[in-house]
Amino acid sequence: MRGHGAITRERSSSISSSSVDAPTPHCYCGVTSLIRTSWRSDYPGRRFYGCSGYGTSRKCSFFQWYDPEPPARYSDVIRRLLETNECIRSENRELKKTRQELLDELRRLQQSVHETRAELEAAVAASTAMEDNMLASVVRTRRHGVVIIVLISVIVLLIFFPDRSR
Numbered sequence: 001m002r003g004h005g006a007i008t009r010e011r012s013s014s015i016s017s018s019s020v021d022a023p024t025p026h027c028y029c030g031v032t033s034l035i036r037t038s039w040r041s042d043y044p045g046r047r048f049y050g051c052s053g054y055g056t057s058r059k060c061s062f063f064q065w066y067d068p069e070p071p072a073r074y075s076d077v078i079r080r081l082l083e084t085n086e087c088i089r090s091e092n093r094e095l096k097k098t099r100q101e102l103l104d105e106l107r108r109l110q111q112s113v114h115e116t117r118a119e120l121e122a123a124v125a126a127s128t129a130m131e132d133n134m135l136a137s138v139v140r141t142r143r144h145g146v147v148i149i150v151l152i153s154v155i156v157l158l159i160f161f162p163d164r165s166r
């Protein structure tokens with residue numbers, strides 16, 4: 001705990017002794033410079049004085065740090081944070097890729113289910129038609145059977161009682 005306090009005091013004292021309290025410098029254009037934030041340096045978020053015409057046709061290459069140089073420890077922390085950030089981005093990309101693959105797979109499965117259902121419906125329709133044919137055939141066969149039995153009966157009657165009508 002005592003160590004933390006020491007670090008905090010050290011940091012705040014190093015900031016107060018920096019150029020923060022110094023008068024705002026003028027850029028090479030002779031205009032009061034503006035404070036901007038650098039995200040590309042070793043210390044992302046470190047502010048600097050730059051030309052007020054930045055982004056327009058009137059600009060110069062004036063550059064002066066506003067924030068003091070942070071302790072080396074800060075650089076390590078930032079580097080680790082950037083690495084962690086890159087890991088998270090990478091994982092996020094992987095997750096998005098996996099999600100897309102799963103969605104594609106789901107779409108393929110849905111298509112497959114759709115096709116299988118259509119095939120099943122066609123098979124059921126064919127089966128039903130076949131069943132109808134079979135039933136019709138059975139009915140025909142029974143009718144034929146009845147006709148044949150009647151004919152046989154008539155023949156048998158004619159054979160065994162040929163003279164009955166006389």
Ligand SMILES: [Zn+2]
Binds near residue numbers: 028060062
């Ligand atoms: Zn300028």
